[in-house]
Amino acid sequence: MLHDADLVSVQEVREKVDKAYAAWQTYKNFTQEQIDAVVEAVAAKGRAHARRLAELAVRETGMGNVEDKYAKNMLCSDTLLRAIRGMKTVGVLRELPEQKITEVGVPQGVVAAICPTTNPTSTVFFKTIIALKSGNAIVLSPHPRARECTCAAAALLAEAAAEAGAPPDIIQCATNSTLEGTQALMKHPKTGVILATGGAGMVRAAYSSGKPAFGVGPGNVPVLLDVSANLAQAVARIVSGKSFDFGTVCSSEQTVVAERGLRDRMLAEFKARKAYILNDQERAAVERTLFSSGTTVRADCVGKSPQTIAQLAGITIPADAAILVAEIQGVGREHPLSAEKLSPVLALLFVDSFEAGLDACEAILKFGGLGHTCVIHAGDESKVRRFGLRMPAFRVLVNTASPQGSVGITTNVQPSMTLGCGAIAGNITSDNVGPQHLINIKRIAWAVRDPEPAPGQPAGLNIDKAALVAAVERYLAQRGVNVSGATLSAAVAAALPAQAPVVAPAPKPPLHGAVAGAVDRFLAAKQAQATASVEPPSAPSCGCGIKPAEPTSAVPAAPAAPAQIPAPKIEIVPFVCEADVREAIAKKKKIFIGPKTIVTPSARDLAGPDEILVRAER
Template structure:
């Protein structure tokens, strides 16, 4: 997810979108027909036209045949596909951002667009490099080879961006891919797959390098996991789908849930910390799995940090207002045994901060990016991955308490964490305690994925299975070829 953007660029993106919508009319929306996929194909999708199939088995079989053809084209062929995906995302970013926003109704339009504009920065075939060894006993070459067909599960939070990112990495590795998209983001995903297939077929004569199930269901997911034509699974989603994939019997690369904490100690540059936290947590209304979800602040700088949050544009709500919001944002669901657990109100996931303020009975100016409230460490907004632009702020006595409570709130997901500090000892203490896949020091969460920080990125961060930020290398097998002793050429 190497967006390579900052706040000023985002504002320019928004202005450009508004100008285009005013001069050209509203961006096209996805048709909602009952007899087709909604992409103006007049039912052709039912026949597997341009990568869209009725069943997982058909989609996987077509992708398997496409992978055989792709292998014959070698790395040069893969590179052509990757470049087509990147160029299409850049070209269609405004249109597809609007399509996804209209369908999912979560997040912020300008950030949907920005995510698609970041796809061209992802690693491609150049990421793969063989390793050679030569000595008295011969020559050995280790190289990356594809798995074959990857079955991919994508989330509603980043439907087209995750799909596009996965194609770049998986095809660069030599695989083809079948998608079972989240049902609430499937129609825009179908549009993207059809467009990709049209362009790829025109360029290299191969169709179905990326396929998708027209109407994704739990049954299609199970079918995708069980079909022998799928060699590898890649899941980007919540704990339920991750658990199911890992029990499928297939190798699974799983990007599971996160609940990233932030620690602010007494040495932090407080004004910068406030701006960074707002920028990361408010991005796409806190839909990012890496996004700042709860902030632990040392007592010595607690009041000053709250003041800096307000100066940076965050709007605070009081205890009564927080209670009203919490009652709507979470409910309890009995399990039949007399116990209950909190359930997130999905209608508020990715909602605007102004909507949350209205529910809380607070006042927030138009354009407010994020709310904040003082809470204890056991509040639902702290312990649940709530994906809303509302930051709970927790006062702590010292760095030890901050790190311990941060670790508890992260639930051992080992996903992402942040610290704002100039004390390297404190940085080290938190790094070792949380052992998270992404650990950002003195920056917004997105710095961990190349936006404001160095490095590459991906929308699939395999925390559960340990691969980390996925790249083309993630989706390859390692093969060793050995030429022995006297067969060397001197």
């Protein structure tokens, strides 16, 4: 019997993955209607137990508050469900008749789902629903400090799935999760894809596992409060977002940037919304309490109430204080509160202009929040556009609380608990992850056109027959052979593929190797016929009346011929004058000359344009 915690965890993971994979062999053949019925049942079970699980999560982890965790549970069991209801994920997704393409959804297999301690039950709802909706099985790996609530949520959803007709083992949850066990889950041969939510180390491990992975980066969300905004409304939304579940959502507001002229009015509005404004000494005490090793948030401060953080810092604040607010003077390691804080602590940074505000917000994103989320409160649409185009973030929220806007509660973005940060943050996607990311798409594509011939290749397509006949005629004429146009046309037609399309003729197209081969075979066949006759054909004569000499070489026959047949005999003349050229032009013949042939200058000039003189070797 195993006693080592890591060995127990690894062994359990192997068993869970094998069970999930076996169940998936059946589930992957479910129709869209069957899958949708399972998802509806699972979501209904989640809604029915949303509050109880929220209470369990707060009690076990000590993070956040029940009301906001309940809201997150409802987001993932109600808002998410309504957003994906009717989405096609398996079978034929769509037909594109004009393109003759059919798209088919194909599940990816077993989803390895890594769950965080900050959102332990809502993440189970979210990842299970999108995995089942996309036709996959799922194995959940809880955070060790949230094991009880995570496993309780998974057990309820598994029960609902089985009752709706899914294979009993389609949802699995590790009860002895350790880091070694989680690594084994991500690297298991039967794991198809990873959904990783957790710290930077966990996300890096997911991407280095050798499996497709959706991991997300940290959030350090800047908020630009412009002079054109409704100030009271903007501050109310900022406080609502920053206090939501005590700052455990990665898209919570971190630093508000505003022009100095708004300072006094802003501080008054924050106080009216029960924000406690820290003085310089209190700010320094909170910084020392909140962070370790520079800008790493202490675990015992994550998701804690403002009263708890104040108590740890040795300061006293009102019992009804919603958040802690501190003014900072810049961005970077010298200003720790400009980093992500994972708690209800908000920084304020005042600048001289809108342009300076853009610079500051961009610097905040680069200081630990690239690709994630940014917010602007403004009434000037041109400024909103400038802000959105410039910021290196993939969720640019306008006039809304950040956590609620980024996950799809107050905006129309995809409801999600996994917010991609794109390539600039080392993520595979910039989307709010949903079921569509957990399928592959197969495309059935019909031929709609013939391929273009490669340049210089003797393809049988797109060849103009008339131009080719003319080229063959010139080729034969160079060898002193006269063949009728009808005979040539028939030979070319036989050599070309059937139903070859015709294109506009090009002037003097080159004679390709394939054409030359066809012509040589044609000549070989004609020569064979001539050899079988009683009298051999006479050699062509030149204009000088000199008897042709016997050739010492022959044009080799094409490989298709049974034997090499000598090409027609040619006569190399010793002398060419202008009269000889004129006679050759009139008779449409060539004059074959050799190295010792004497050609008068006038004969050479006259013969040049028509290529009458053909150089040959004895």
